[in-house]
Amino acid sequence: MSEHGHVIKFGILGCAGIARKVSRAITLSPNSALFAVASRSLDKARLFATANGFPPDARLYGSYEALLDDPEVDAVYVPLPTSLHVVWAVAAAEKGKHVLLEKPVALSAGEFDVIVATCERNGVQLMDGTMWMHHPRTAKMKDFLRDGDAFGRFMAIHSCFTFAADPDFLKNDIRVKPDLDSLGALGDVGWYCVRAILWVVDFELPKTVTALQGSVLNDSGVILSCGGSLLWGDGKVATFHCSFMSHLTMDITALGTNGTLHVHDFVIPYQEKEASYTTASGSGFDDLVSCWVPKPSEHLVTTDLPQEALMVKEFSSLVGGIKSRGLKPDTKWPLLSRKTQLILDLVKKSIDNGFMPVEVIG
Amino acid sequence: MSEHGHVIKFGILGCAGIARKVSRAITLSPNSALFAVASRSLDKARLFATANGFPPDARLYGSYEALLDDPEVDAVYVPLPTSLHVVWAVAAAEKGKHVLLEKPVALSAGEFDVIVATCERNGVQLMDGTMWMHHPRTAKMKDFLRDGDAFGRFMAIHSCFTFAADPDFLKNDIRVKPDLDSLGALGDVGWYCVRAILWVVDFELPKTVTALQGSVLNDSGVILSCGGSLLWGDGKVATFHCSFMSHLTMDITALGTNGTLHVHDFVIPYQEKEASYTTASGSGFDDLVSCWVPKPSEHLVTTDLPQEALMVKEFSSLVGGIKSRGLKPDTKWPLLSRKTQLILDLVKKSIDNGFMPVEVIG
Incomplete structure (x- = not known):
């Protein structure tokens, strides 16, 4: 102890x-x-x-x-x-x-x-x-998204995670082998895009998932690049793009009725001990529509422990509660994993179905 | 004179x-x-x-x-x-x-x-x-996109332009009246998204255009919100989202094999006399995949004349050449307009066709 x-x-x-x-x-x-x-x-x-x-x-x-x-x-x-x-x-x-x-x-x-x-x-x-998910920035961004005045009602999100794999990776990495990791870029980097999308909507599952035209598969049928479009029953929409074939990019752009959130390093922050995001609220233009009023603002969040240590700490804290206090395992985390995986499966299904929409049955 | x-x-x-x-x-x-x-x-x-x-x-x-x-x-x-x-x-x-x-x-x-x-x-x-199109920042960004080392080959772009129209606009503005401006948000703000996409690919027309599930039309059938997915013959992809129903946002995110371009105020810069954009090139991670190396960098472009004055100056210069030097009218500008309008038409056609891909015939 x-x-x-x-x-x-x-x-x-x-x-x-x-x-x-x-x-x-x-x-x-x-x-x-x-x-x-x-x-x-x-x-x-x-x-x-x-x-x-x-x-x-x-x-x-x-x-x-x-x-x-x-x-x-x-x-x-x-x-x-x-x-x-x-x-x-x-x-x-x-x-x-x-x-x-x-x-x-x-x-x-x-x-x-x-x-x-x-x-x-x-x-x-x-x-x-x-x-x-465990970076303190993520909680701060969620505070903004939950702010009915500053952000309003959520309307749309785009998320993107790509990196440019080298020829050796594209030939030999576990993540392009059908027997090891059949979802390829969708499972590896698309996972984060889909998680970001679900995170923004408090993990409400969409009604339909549609893969976007233009996915790239290798000779074994493993996804190297793809995108998807998600639609909820109340009209919320999301798009994402994930790829092993484009330069390192990791974005969330979330649009509400009253505000916008931008973050460009959501998966791995530019720096370990501090990370930023940008918000805009109630922005319009000056009288002649020549500049923004107000302009967006940047927010910096510092952390003593890197996000991966905070993840281990949270996990260990739950385990500790089970071991020392007889608590039940937390069911939230497996549920988030399950929903993320489900959407990945349906994007793949839509690709296999010629990019037709697939209904989501939770 | x-x-x-x-x-x-x-x-x-x-x-x-x-x-x-x-x-x-x-x-x-x-x-x-x-x-x-x-x-x-x-x-x-x-x-x-x-x-x-x-x-x-x-x-x-x-x-x-x-x-x-x-x-x-x-x-x-x-x-x-x-x-x-x-x-x-x-x-x-x-x-x-x-x-x-x-x-x-x-x-x-x-x-x-x-x-x-x-x-x-x-x-x-x-x-x-x-x-x-006439802001000096646009030319600077194009220099980056054309740089085979810094940006590499173009792979994907996402563009977004939205603003939150008030109830009076949504009821009475010209842009939501079927007899005045039948394309609604697609014609008004989607125009800029499609122009940005075409600009990035040097106005090469895509092979197919597919509207995204989740478009919103008013009672008269005028588009209030929609998105699209574009695919070129060589695998380049683009998505866009445009809306009268989300907070002011105007983004271009362009991905190349070696670099990424981000700009968040491409249609109307935050400020009249200076504007910035962000590029990243050859970014990877440190040894433990804990931070970016190198990080993206921001570039500031100043201008004495606002972009709309530069537009008028360019137009007047062409007119002056015709009047004083007997030059022929420049055919480039109408061609860019035509291609932009064509893609808008096809997005609308895809919406009308139940979001099926529409082939582009220039």
């Missing part, structure tokens, strides 16, 4: 690149600790532990099973290829381990439901690795 | 709100002068001239015909409701007047072709009133 309650002991399943960032986050978060790492190769696990700030007595495992059999591991972080999520998240939950699961959470919402049911049955916490 | 060559004598057809801004622009531009104004009421013309810096000897007309019959008027500015453009632009051209025509240029591309043909037959210059 620390001053923050239980310190949650993490085991990491696999040595993916993203696990380096999350290892540091586990170290930075006050209520969690690096405890074990497993790789299919013990040498790889040892190298990873040495390079990523694990304590000298960290437990090293040459198989994922062995790590899950360690009774002292409280929680696992799962950065494995998406196709392996269901197997290892289910195995972890069945061993009573709490599960911090990378996104996309599964190959489909149906597959994710198996993970959710297993976690529920075993009383363990499940949360996905969408870091930006 | 001034040091700038001919000073072009403008007549203004009608006293629309936007004509106040353009009157000032004609005064500011060194090669043009306010010479006459016509309204269906002579009193209204007099009031307008007094309030908008016309010289004391400005000619006031109680009918548009009378102004067009004045042999000393070189050029007319036509801010009339869109449905009247074809009648008065044709009448002006037939009287040998050069025509600066508000946007949307006509109710349809076919109707605009009549205007173009009449202007060509009469050897007069035709240009539309898209002011932002």
Whole structure:
């Protein structure tokens, strides 16, 4: 027990690149600790532990099973290829381990439901690795979106996340392999666009999802670039664009009746300790329509801990509550994951259906 | 003759709100002068001239015909409701007047072709009133988009122009009346989105245009809000959103393989004398994917003359060349107008066709 309650002991399943960032986050978060790492190769696990700030007595495992059999591991972080999520998240939950699961959470919402049911049955916490949800800027932006005067009623959002993958990535990365990560750019970067859209509307599911003409698939049918258009029953609209083929861009533009929100680094802030966003409210023009009155304003939010450490802290706090106070696992986080995954599935379905609208059945 | 060559004598057809801004622009531009104004009421013309810096000897007309019959008027500015453009632009051209025509240029591309043909037959210059095309920032942004290293190959663009019209506008404004301006928000603000998209691709027409689910029409069928998705043969994509129902927003986000351009006030800059845009090139992340390297940079462009005066100056310069040096009218500007109008027509056609893709035949 620390001053923050239980310190949650993490085991990491696999040595993916993203696990380096999350290892540091586990170290930075006050209520969690690096405890074990497993790789299919013990040498790889040892190298990873040495390079990523694990304590000298960290437990090293040459198989994922062995790590899950360690009774002292409280929680696992799962950065494995998406196709392996269901197997290892289910195995972890069945061993009573709490599960911090990378996104996309599964190959489909149906597959994710198996993970959710297993976690529920075993009383363990499940949360996905969408870091930006935990940045204090995100809460500040939500305050603005909820402000009936400053923002008004939500009308429309556009979100975009792209990066320009190099030729090696486009040929060899896990995220372009149909057997490992079949949704490709949609699952990897589109995940964030769809999450941003759902976040803006307080996770109300749309009525229809329509993929946009012009998606690009590789020879194996994995998405390299695509877009979508979402429509709600009351007329709200959203569009997004995600791609492995354009320069790094990560935008949210949310339009209300009275205000506008812009953010250009919502997934990974330009800087670790401070992040900004821009709002405009009640803007019009001067008498001759020559300039804006008032102009938009920029807001800066600082954070001591980077967003990934805040994510680990929130997850560990929930796990701590379950372990020390007998609380039930929080059901909000798996629900957000599930809704995000569902929309991804339907965008893919619309692409497969020749860009026809697909009805959303929650 | 001034040091700038001919000073072009403008007549203004009608006293629309936007004509106040353009009157000032004609005064500011060194090669043009306010010479006459016509309204269906002579009193209204007099009031307008007094309030908008016309010289004391400005000619006031109680009918548009009378102004067009004045042999000393070189050029007319036509801010009339869109449905009247074809009648008065044709009448002006037939009287040998050069025509600066508000946007949307006509109710349809076919109707605009009549205007173009009449202007060509009469050897007069035709240009539309898209002011932002003439801001020096626009040329600077184009330099970036043309930079094969900094921006790379163009991949995708999103553009948005919305403003929140008040209830009176939504009920009574010209722009929501089917007999005056049948394209509504698509013609008024969507015009700029489509122009921005075409501008980015050097006015190469797309292969298909698809309206997005969720357009809003008033009881008379006039568009209050809509969006579109454009696709080129080589895979370039574009989306736009335009509306009278969301807070003031005017964005271009252009993605290349190597760079990104953002501008948030492209139609009317926040300030008259300076305007900025943001570019990013070759951005990636630091080792732990915790921050951007390099970060985007902002660029400031100053201008002595506001963009609307630069527009008038360009138009007057072309007219001056025709008058004093026997040059042919410039055909570039009418062609840009025509392409913009064509895409608007096809978005409307796609809405009418239940959001099915419409093939573009230039």
